[in-house]
Amino acid sequence: MSKKQDILDAALRLFTENGVRATPTKSIATEAETSEALIFKHFGTKDQLLEEIMKKAYQAIVRETTVRLAGLSSKEYIASMIELPIILTRSNPDFWRMQYKIMPLNPISSRYHENFMRPCLLRLTECFEDLNYSQPELEAELLLIYIDGVWKYFAANQPDAAKEKALVELIKQKYKL
Numbered sequence: 493m494s495k496k497q498d499i500l501d502a503a504l505r506l507f508t509e510n511g512v513r514a515t516p517t518k519s520i521a522t523e524a525e526t527s528e529a530l531i532f533k534h535f536g537t538k539d540q541l542l543e544e545i546m547k548k549a550y551q552a553i554v555r556e557t558t559v560r561l562a563g564l565s566s567k568e569y570i571a572s573m574i575e576l577p578i579i580l581t582r583s584n585p586d587f588w589r590m591q592y593k594i595m596p597l598n599p600i601s602s603r604y605h606e607n608f609m610r611p612c613l614l615r616l617t618e619c620f621e622d623l624n625y626s627q628p629e630l631e632a633e634l635l636l637i638y639i640d641g642v643w644k645y646f647a648a649n650q651p652d653a654a655k656e657k658a659l660v661e662l663i664k665q666k667y668k669l
Contacts, residue, residue, distance in 0.1 A: 496534050498524040500548070503541050508590040512542055512598060539600060546604040549587045553580060553608060566619035571669040573612060573635065577643035578656050585650070592647040609636060638663055 502523035506515040517538055521528045535541040560579070561572055581588045595601045613632055620628035642663070646656060 495524070495526050495530060499526060499531055499534060499541070500545055504545055504586055504590060507542065507545070507594065508586050512538065512594055517541075542598075543600050545587070545590075546600060549584060550604050550608055552584070556580075556583065561615075566622040567669055569615060569619050570635070570667055571664055573616065573639060574663050574667070574669070575660055577639060577646050578660060581643055581646040585647070588643065588647040592644050609640075612636065635667075 503520045517528050616632035617628050620631040625631045
């Protein structure tokens with residue numbers, strides 16, 4: 493593993509535990525067993541380090557979801573979107589715990605998440621139109637509010653798999669999926 497990756501991993505762990513603002517670069521250097529100078533050489537600033545964590549995580553998320561959601565019918569797409577919080581929070585739990593903690597106050601975190609969700613809103617609107625919902629835009633927005641709340645609940649509370657599945661199935665039932 494490279495020192496750059498060691499720094500990214502250490503920063504993710506510490507940002508998850510303490511938040512970005514409360515994590516000094518000195519702590520990241522200690523955790524990564526490197527120097528602060530190397531952090532600044534690779535990333536410039538702590539915000540640029542966070543941006544790199546966000547960029548890498550959301551690139552992986554986009555790759556994973558693009559494959560999972562491609563070519564689905566409207567009902568299948570909606571069902572897959574409802575299942576997404578389980579898949580994502582299990583695939584990178586530390587990242588999603590960090591996101592849960594920092595997103596409300598961190599513009600970098602918020603921007604990456606909004607950029608990821610925007611195409612989902614458009615596709616969900618098309619799906620609800622296709623299924624003849626009377627207010628497809630509002631229906632899509634409401635479902636994304638549910639999904640947003642669900643991933644945050646999973647990230648914060650780490651419920652067991654049975655509870656995760658039961659919550660997701662309940663939402664799917666509401667949409668007759």
